[in-house]
Amino acid sequence: MAEHPSTPALDPGSRRWALAAAGACLLPLLLQLPPRLSLVIGLAAVTVAALSWRRPMHGVLRLLFGFGVLGAVMLLSGFGIGRDTGCAVLAAMLAIKPAETFSLRDARSLIGFALFAPFGTFLLDQGPLPLALGLLGALLALCALQRLADLESGDVVATGAGRRVIAIGRLLALGLPLALAIFWLFPRLATPLWGVPERALGRTGLSGEMTPGQWIDLIADDTPALRVRFFGATPPTSQMYWRGPVMWDFDGRSWTRSNWLRDLPPAPMEAGPMRWDYEVEIEPTDRRQLVALDLPLAAPDGARLNHDHEMHVPRPLTSLTRWRMQSSPPRTYEADLHPLLRRAALDLPPGFNPRTHALARQWRAAAGDRDGAIVQRALEWIRSEFVYTLDTPLPGRHSVDEFLFDQQAGFCEHYSSAFVVLMRAAGIPARVVTGYVGGYRNPIGDYWLVRRSDAHAWAEVWLDGRGWVRVDPTAAVAPERIYDTLGDRRTGAGGLFGQGSDLFNTSDWLRRGWNDFVLGFDAERQSRILRPLGFDRLDGMTLGLLFALAAALALLWMAWLSRRGERQPDPVLRAWHAMGRRYRRLGLEREPHEGALAWAERVSLARPVSGATLQRLSQRFSDWRYAGSRPGAAHARESQQLVRALRAHRPD
Structure with a gap:
């Protein structure tokens, strides 16, 4: 695939992030497919990533490889049409997608496509393990997308992996209350409006x-x-x-x-x-x-x-x-x-x-x-x-x-x-x-x-x-x-994990609790959600009103966190701006066009005592801000001392 002229090429670090996110999204889907299918698709994913690590695979080779993998998947699926076959084809397409991932646009396309894999997993199993692995894959995908955004803006070196994960975690925390309100209170239908074809590979069970x-x-x-x-x-x-x-x-x-x-x-x-x-x-x-x-x-x-x-x-x-x-x-x-x-x-x-x-x-x-x-x-x-x-x-x-x-x-x-x-x-x-x-x-x-x-x-x-x-x-x-x-x-073969062991009993009990708390929460149980509070049964109108109230509170929570997140993350800059607001009460606030030293000189003319202190603090702030000292323990101590000095200063 030719590199798009308007997007930069991937650096090795961004490529690793993109491939890791795609692999994490693919993993829970592979665990739900039959072992032979999972083995074929997993080997295909590793082979494609290895062959195309340094340079794109030749178009003819990529075409032959893709048809070969899809043909093997259909053969092992018995050429059936259903959920299993569809999910297996999705996994196979995701496995061979890295063969054409070399620009920033390609990486975004790969990650966007990879996010379909966890949703495909939930068509096969909605247990706690697929959910945990799916959430992990989604988290890595979001981190990879932020890495690509940093690459495009030129800040890829300044943003570390830990800070990137924390930032994504904050974004997820914004939407969590609204998601919980939708799950528990949004009125459910007794039967679904649509369905998907039955599984082509058929989960084992009793037949006629x-x-x-x-x-x-x-x-x-x-x-x-x-x-x-x-x-x-x-x-x-x-x-x-x-x-x-x-x-x-x-x-x-x-x-x-x-x-x-x-x-x-x-x-x-x-x-x-x-x-x-x-x-x-x-x-x-x-x-x-x-x-x-x-x-x-x-x-x-x-x-x-x-x-x-x-x-x-x-x-x-x-x-x-x-x-x-x-x-x-x-x-x-x-x-x-x-x-x-x-x-x-x-x-x-x-x-x-x-x-x-x-x-x-x-x-x-x-x-x-x-x-x-x-x-x-x-x-x-x-x-x-x-x-x-x-x-x-x-x-x-x-x-x-x-x-x-x-x-x-x-x-x-x-x-x-x-x-x-x-x-x-x-x-x-x-x-x-x-x-x-x-x-x-x-x-x-x-x-x-x-x-x-x-x-x-x-x-x-x-x-x-x-x-x-x-x-x-x-x-x-x-x-x-x-x-x-x-x-x-x-x-x-009991041992640590076998039937009868404490680990087995605990694991199956947790799975049963998950079934009861999440998977078994249907329209009937939703209508009785407030029974412990004395409400025997809720109709659709009441549930709708409760959902509207909970959603409004969740949106207020999101707005408050977003507003709070807009504040300056650097403690030195926060302390500097707070000190400037204290001078605003005296009519001596810093103008947007003024530098730190020019502002201190103007304040000294009006208030010589506090102005002298302000000049020393402004000089320390300018040195910290523009001297370009390298991060380290000494720089951290210097920043903490400057924050304390800025917070302690009061205009006379």
């Missing part, structure tokens, strides 16, 4: 499809899925089954939801004696699926409960949400099964898993009409001969036969799928339920943390007189036959 062997990415994701706070009694961990999608349809390989059941009302259930009252804080998943403790009694406001007691919301859960729920272990659950539902719960595709069908017929002949005996026989078989492991081969055509008779090893997807197929082949209605199981209690905040790696699949069988009954075949595996689970790896 399950294929045995395909959950490795999900159960390897150790990030939080939900946090739960109980009010009153808490169920034992072994009974914490968080219900998600329910699968009815099986094509021989994959399980999916049954679409025609979605619009049916919830199946009747008789709640047991225990009731669990709790609040679920669900992390963003870009899906419409809620999870609830098995079995939810009703859907909270804004959600819908379908026939299978799944809960859905109208919009994707692209932000943190909270839901107050109640659940109870059912005494009976859909005790009368409609013939259409029975047929759907027994349906199996023809031509698959012949050995499983043969075994089911054999067990049915031995058990007669005792369905419970068949269920118990299957669980005893699993308990005695099967093992739990994540290291499993991909299934073939007869996946259930291979699992039950050949491998006899797998994880929850394999167990739940094979168990339901075996039950259906034996004439017992059954279905697959997915969700999460268990949780970790954080003792600091007294809440439960459920991770995405706690994803689980279990079975429900329909038994006469009881209806649907939860059966977890994975839990039937004997403890001595459980190998290489992620939970074991997590516990073994």
Whole structure:
């Protein structure tokens, strides 16, 4: 890129400031992208900065490099269109932008473009770490812009880095009260006016499809899925089954939801004696699926409960949400099964898993009409001969036969799928339920943390007189036959940062507080912001008036600080001007065109006593102001002594 004739070239220091600001703005965005994408973009940024440090890259090379990086980003993104892809392209463009940054105008363009990166980060994650890194990047960007302004004015040597940071900090302090007033009091809408496309790379979460062997990415994701706070009694961990999608349809390989059941009302259930009252804080998943403790009694406001007691919301859960729920272990659950539902719960595709069908017929002949005996026989078989492991081969055509008779090893997807197929082949209605199981209690905040790696699949069988009954075949595996689970790896790698450590508990508690204090502050909570003061609920008009008042006070604060900031920062000059104002009362103030010595001579003619002192002070001031002494300890002491002398002098 040719240097613009009207702007100076960058000196090495200004270039370092510009590149450091761009890198600081890029960092939080890279941390939110998939690791391979971040690695490619990070390497591209370092390579471009190294190749173009002394001279611009050749236009053809720059073009080829840019297309290569963007092509790699699109390839790793699967050529999808969405938030992830858009943010990755933004990061890639920022990474190659330094290749054409050599003039002051180029540097300003780079910094202005870099400020988009923190905003792109907030589309992916709005946690405290991205915010802190984004603020750091913005602060460095503002400092770099001030450095460029100093370069243009010729004061780049006179302004140090520390003074530059302090000046930017003062500017930020000016706008902070107004920003807080906007956040807390500006009336919020219950739903946004616009949205962005869903993430092309999809954050891992529960979906409406399950294929045995395909959950490795999900159960390897150790990030939080939900946090739960109980009010009153808490169920034992072994009974914490968080219900998600329910699968009815099986094509021989994959399980999916049954679409025609979605619009049916919830199946009747008789709640047991225990009731669990709790609040679920669900992390963003870009899906419409809620999870609830098995079995939810009703859907909270804004959600819908379908026939299978799944809960859905109208919009994707692209932000943190909270839901107050109640659940109870059912005494009976859909005790009368409609013939259409029975047929759907027994349906199996023809031509698959012949050995499983043969075994089911054999067990049915031995058990007669005792369905419970068949269920118990299957669980005893699993308990005695099967093992739990994540290291499993991909299934073939007869996946259930291979699992039950050949491998006899797998994880929850394999167990739940094979168990339901075996039950259906034996004439017992059954279905697959997915969700999460268990949780970790954080003792600091007294809440439960459920991770995405706690994803689980279990079975429900329909038994006469009881209806649907939860059966977890994975839990039937004997403890001595459980190998290489992620939970074991997590516990073994605990240490200072692992789950259960004080640092982990504190960190997750702080994150939950951030979610509660910032991300969970929606229109409903805003309307109740003054409840501690006795105001139950505020309407939009009242909020608007409160915001206008707070904004007016913030603007007055800004005006006062700005006025205060206009005063002379040099203490010697402030003391000199203050002394001149004391002479103004005598009609002897210094004229704008008068020098210090000429003014002192004029005052001496009118008031010889004070004029003589004023002449000595004016001479010291002129020497300090124009002698050009170098900064140092001696100069600092001299300035302090002069300030004290100027402040002490009073006209006679």
